[in-house]
Amino acid sequence: xxxxxxxxxxxxxxxxxxxxxxxxxxxxxxxxxxxxxxxxxxxxxxxxxxxxxxxxxxxxxxxxxxxxxxxxxxxxxxxxxxxxxxxxxxxxxxxxxxxxxxxxxxxxxxxxxxxxxxxxxxxxxxxxxxxxxxx
Amino acid sequence: xxxxxxxxxxxxxxxxxxxxxxxxxxxxxxxxxxxxxxxxxxxxxxxxxxxxxxxxxxxxxxxxxxxxxxxxxxxxxxxxxxxxxxxxxxxxxxxxxxxxxxxxxxxxxxxxxxxxxxxxxxxxxxxxxxx
Numbered sequence: 001x002x003x004x005x006x007x008x009x010x011x012x013x014x015x016x017x018x019x020x021x022x023x024x025x026x027x028x029x030x031x032x033x034x035x036x037x038x039x040x041x042x043x044x045x046x047x048x049x050x051x052x053x054x055x056x057x058x059x060x061x062x063x064x065x066x067x068x069x070x071x072x073x074x075x076x077x078x079x080x081x082x083x084x085x086x087x088x089x090x091x092x093x094x095x096x097x098x099x100x101x102x103x104x105x106x107x108x109x110x111x112x113x114x115x116x117x118x119x120x121x122x123x124x125x126x127x128x129x130x131x132x133x134x135x
Numbered sequence: 136x137x138x139x140x141x142x143x144x145x146x147x148x149x150x151x152x153x154x155x156x157x158x159x160x161x162x163x164x165x166x167x168x169x170x171x172x173x174x175x176x177x178x179x180x181x182x183x184x185x186x187x188x189x190x191x192x193x194x195x196x197x198x199x200x201x202x203x204x205x206x207x208x209x210x211x212x213x214x215x216x217x218x219x220x221x222x223x224x225x226x227x228x229x230x231x232x233x234x235x236x237x238x239x240x241x242x243x244x245x246x247x248x249x250x251x252x253x254x255x256x257x258x259x260x261x262x263x264x265x266x
Contacts, residue, residue: 015158022189023155040189040220044228047191095229106192109228 004031006066013059018050021062028064028075032135042075042133045110049079049129052106057083057127067132074115074134085123093119139164141171147179147248148172148210149241153186161197168201172210179248180205183241185216195230202235211236211251215244 008028010021022043029039046062053060060081067076086092095108107129111117116132137160142149148171150164168180182198184190190198202212213236225231236251238244 019155019157026188036218037220037223040218040224041227043189044191044224047189047193048228051191051193109192109230112227112229113224 004028008064010062010064011059012050012053012062015051015054018047018054021050021064022046025064025075025077028066029133032066032073032075034075034133034135038133041113042077045113045131046077048106048110049077049131053079053081053083053127057081060126069134072134074132076130076132078131079129080126081128082126085125085127086119086121087123089119089121138167141167143171143175143177146177146252147181147245148175148177149181149183151183151186156187156194156197158193161194165197165201165204169204169208172205172208177210178252180210180212181241181244181248182212182214183216183244184214184221185218185240187221188218190217190221190225190230192228192230195225195232199232199235202232206234211248213238213244213247215239215241 004027008024010017010024012018012021025042025046026039029042034042050062060079060083063078065076065078067074093107093111107119110131114131114133116130118130119127121127137154139150139152139160148168150168154160171177172180180201182201198214205212214232215238217237236247238247
């Protein structure tokens with residue numbers, strides 16, 4: 001595989017770009033040596049969170065980053081938008097809760113697929129979600 | 136626009152998804168399948184997703200939609216070939232496919248369709264060889 005940068009940035013403004021981002025996540029995960037299951041989990045979490053961004057905030061930016069901590073390598077993916085923000089994070093993290101036409105699996109589901117999940121959101125300013133899966 | 140090919144095989148329609156699914160493609164597939172069921176009078180639809188390396192809630196919802204629509208048109212949809220990693224990930228995500236029949240592979244999917252439709256093996260075999 002050709003060398004890929006440790007950090008990359010992708011705009012998500014349409015559904016096609018979600019496909020491009022999750023394929024790039026697979027490239028990074030393969031490069032780092034993640035097994036098939038972990039690759040699938042990372043791609044699926046990325047797809048859910050990127051779609052949330054598109055559906056609720058009209059789009060945003062995804063950063064894919066190879067990280068290292070305490071001798072472990074991991075893949076960190078950040079989703080940033082300038083959308084309406086999430087008023088009640090606890091509610092949004094509840095399984096089955098949806099404010100739109102989704103199935104309500106997006107946030108809590110994506111959280112289950114990764115090792116670390118951080119979310120911060122301000123009403124009228126936007127939302128940032130960071131996920132990490134470690135090797 | 137890119138389209139996913141639909142093959143007719145006796146009383147069944149066969150779809151093998153070989154590309155990464157984006158939204159428009161899945162929605163076009165639903166349209167095309169519905170039209171094909173109507174035109175051919177197909178009794179069953181078999182969708183092979185063995186090449187898909189991921190099923191998110193959007194794709195899951197679309198598969199469920201296809202199954203529901205074809206059922207209203209008196210055709211049964213079976214989704215086959217899900218990769219183990221995809222199945223595990225879907226369960227952790229909290230996603231199941233309500234109303235969607237699944238089978239391990241194309242062969243078992245065909246058997247399932249035939250038994251659901253009450254087609255005897257010989258007859259189905261006959262149709263296969265003629266198709």
